[in-house]
Amino acid sequence: MGEVLQAVIARIDPYFLQISVNIGIAIILALGLNVVTGLTGQLSLGHAAFMSIGAFTSALATIKLGLPFSVNLLLAGAISAATGALIGYPILRLAGDYLAICTLGFAEIVKVVFLNLELTNKAFGLSVPPPKSAIPLPIVVWLAALLAIVAVSFIRNSRFGRALMAIRCDEIAAESMGINIARYKVHSFAIGAFLAGVGGGLYAHSLGFINPSDFGFLKSIDILGMIVLGGLGSIPGSVIGAAVLSTAPEFLRFMANYRMLVYGGLLVFLMIFRPNGLMGGVNLKELVRSWRS
């Protein structure tokens, strides 16, 4: 089985393979942030910190413990989720801008800790060996992305997801309907952190090298950009946003030095003409129905 898959993967152009892996990881990261910011309405500017916790956990689990990749990724997600719950409990009492600043500060702390830990090789970064897995990494990434899409869509259309959206819309009304706001916020933060952790673990193994500085403020903003571009709260939106923004630097490559300029311009343009994001306010089921009739 493993060898067949290896052979199939070997036939794909490595450049496109790498891009598809990047897209898959970006989808997982974006979906995680979409649960926190899109569904629950809590602006987090520290998503990359959870990604780095997952990345370092997963890298160390491979290097020091030699754990199989699937266990390794779950561990990365779990440790990241536990950190998310721990930090979420006190700071999720804050609203809006204050929460955003706190998550930003938390992300900086995590970065500085990793930059100074002997265990993570300080500022030199860690070189990550290939994962212990019979299934090739790209397929693991695609499967994980698919699972994340399914899980987050299930969450969105459940009693749990409705409680999260109620908190986004009106906290006082949500509370008056018997929703324990603090608990749901912490849960949503932990889910977001779990997905970021898994995404980070995949990122570490796909790149083969991680450095704490890779997971700074800009990375968090990148992920936030994906979900805003796609439309906050929309799952197809997160997928499209992640795909577009993680490949934009590639398809704009022909513009050489101007590409970041064009990239920024595109974002501004989009926010003017579709302020709710590409898929904001679009109901996929309705869309399909209207196409059919």
Next chain:
Amino acid sequence: MALLKLEHVTIRFGGLVAVHNVTLNVDKGSIHALIGPNGAGKSTIFNLITGIYPPTSGTISFRGRSIAGMPTHRIAALGISRTFQNIRLFSDLSVLDNVLIGAHTRGGWDLTGALMKFAPWVQREEREMRELAFSRLKLVELDHRAADSSGALPYGEQRRLEIARALALCPELLLLDEPAAGMNPQEKLALMEMVERIRADGVTVLLVEHDMKFVMGLSDRIAVLDYGEKIAEGDPCEIRANPQVIEAYLGKAAPFTDAASDNIPVARSAVCW
């Protein structure tokens, strides 16, 4: 038997005493109204009952159990639900989703339930919540709008949707904060019938309302607040005749002159709403 009991409840915001030493008993199965001029503390009492503010002093008990200082979501789970003076719907969500969120305490499956979407026990719960939601939407005649966005509904329908959402909690006590505000006379009549039906279903109703026709025609008992204190309580007839109430609403009578005394019958009828 009193379902809800407030005893000597006071709340202070800094130097302002918003509610002072209010004692109130709401009997099971009754429609009880709170009236009073603007700023009298009516909505504050709702916020005290639902735990949005803890009282500075005094006790609040529901079904014989003290609820003062309990978090809002737990009070809701005990069976007290409410509507808001300025409508607070989940306006980006559909009409049905709003009522389903109202039914939150009727379900129990959280994250694990969400991830096991197709498990029969989760599906059963979801189906039951949907049935409950649709029955509440039928009660307020909004079932045909279930899929619409709640923010797009006209004002009167938004008010009714709030009631449906509050009823989805299957409350024992329903608090209605100015339910008739901004409604036209026909809508008000329909609303009165609806509140009667809700009471007939066994729900106790406590309401705040400025429309006197509405309050007098519907309530079993009326409590009158002025400057945070309860100045009178009784059935509609007693309240109509109470001089303190008339004074709170219309001000003190001018010293009688002959001309003024000629006008008394007119003035009297004016305060008889």
